[in-house]
Amino acid sequence: MSVFLHRLRQMARMMVGVPDYDVYLRHMRECHPERAPMDRTAFFRERQEARYGGKNGGKCC
Template sequence: MSLLRTLRRMARLMVGVPDYDDYVRHMAANHPERPVMDRKAFFRDRQEARYGGKNGGRCC
């Protein structure tokens, strides 16, 4: 892995942006029978997991 790619990945993880390409590689290697989400669905799924979904995890 190149230094630039490593730094980019670290920066994304620090601000909470997961790496879609890593997700695709993981799914292909570990779960080939399961469908892979597209980028938009992946981003939405990760945002909901991080911030609690509806209403950003807040009650109101």
């Protein structure tokens, strides 16, 4: 996939509030290498809870 299409897809997902699992994985590798990342299903559920359930505002650090 071209860089342009990747960025376009990412922007479209952000506009409708769909979390980006690849960005999450990159964040975990860079900022929390000692922690195991959530699988895709757990990540999506956690993001939905953070967005609609109001737990911690969706911020880890």
